Amino acid sequence: LTLANGQTIRLSDALNGQIAQQAGVTVRKTADGQVIYQAKDSAAEGTTSMMNTLKTEKRETYILTLPDKSKVWLNAASSLTYAANLNERGEHGERGEGSLRKVKLVGEAYFEIAKDKEHPFVVESAGQLIRVLGTHFNVSAYAGEEITTTLLEGSVDVSADARGRQVLKPGQQAVLSARELSVKEVNPDYAVAWMKGYFMFNNETLETAMLKIARWYNVEVVYDDPTLKKETLFGTISRFGNISGILKMIERADVVRFTIEGNTVHVKRKKTG
Numbered sequence: 001l002t003l004a005n006g007q008t009i010r011l012s013d014a015l016n017g018q019i020a021q022q023a024g025v026t027v028r029k030t031a032d033g034q035v036i037y038q039a040k041d042s043a044a045e046g047t048t049s050m051m052n053t054l055k056t057e058k059r060e061t062y063i064l065t066l067p068d069k070s071k072v073w074l075n076a077a078s079s080l081t082y083a084a085n086l087n088e089r090g091e092h093g094e095r096g097e098g099s100l101r102k103v104k105l106v107g108e109a110y111f112e113i114a115k116d117k118e119h120p121f122v123v124e125s126a127g128q129l130i131r132v133l134g135t136h137f138n139v140s141a142y143a144g145e146e147i148t149t150t151l152l153e154g155s156v157d158v159s160a161d162a163r164g165r166q167v168l169k170p171g172q173q174a175v176l177s178a179r180e181l182s183v184k185e186v187n188p189d190y191a192v193a194w195m196k197g198y199f200m201f202n203n204e205t206l207e208t209a210m211l212k213i214a215r216w217y218n219v220e221v222v223y224d225d226p227t228l229k230k231e232t233l234f235g236t237i238s239r240f241g242n243i244s245g246i247l248k249m250i251e252r253a254d255v256v257r258f259t260i261e262g263n264t265v266h267v268k269r270k271k272t273g
Helices: 206-217 226-230 243-251
Strands: 017-022 025-029 034-039 051-055 062-065 071-074 079-083 101-112 121-125 128-132 136-141 147-153 156-159 165-168 172-176 181-185 198-205 220-223 232-238 256-261 264-269
Touching: 071 079, 121 136, 128 136, 128 147, 147 156, 165 172, 165 181, 198 206, 206 220, 206 226, 206 232, 206 243, 206 264, 220 226, 226 264, 232 243, 243 256
Parallel strands: 034 062, 101 121, 220 264
Antiparallel strands: 017 025, 025 034, 051 079, 062 071, 071 101, 079 101, 101 136, 121 128, 128 156, 136 147, 147 172, 156 165, 172 181, 198 232, 256 264
């Protein structure tokens, strides 16, 4: 956790209880490993510019409760940046009514947003803006990967400049490409499987699946046969087992085989005959 004054707190080493205090806002770490912000005075002067960042490493997740009681589950190798009191000035510089609750996401997070009609909640991620009043949704916005927004409950407005704007209904997923913002029907369980401790693959390419596995287990993936990247996978397995168990499950499709050398996983085509 990086505070506005530049102080960095390694959460795994921090004691439970209050770990920081910023004008009108206290930050606590709970016994079950969550970070909770509590605003004593949500309009406290100066807190709008007090930007904080919560960052996870590979194989780490964290739960953050914001001052408005919204909750954010942050996936591995991700970061969330926000004002300590979550209150950003409105379009004309005013604070209070009409102001925004705004965060910036790099990586992946699941949001459960507290309803507040007077203060829309905005998530900025990789050239995309998501505007909500109160809802449950997942955003995956890792650098170099497809950006997806999956809605579980409520409604969200997703916009990406000239690439378009979409209003999602539950069970829909917005996909942002270099050219456009499109929408498709999905089973949202697959989008939030990581939050429940699982890898879930449903007709997913091997390349996409291995990106998730590499990020979680902190390994490098090398394809000895690049054509294997387009092979597809189905299956569900826990994220808390050994990586060898994941790879053995994928090998059961009799298409690929894996070898591990140090921190590198080699992907090879399985020989037949």
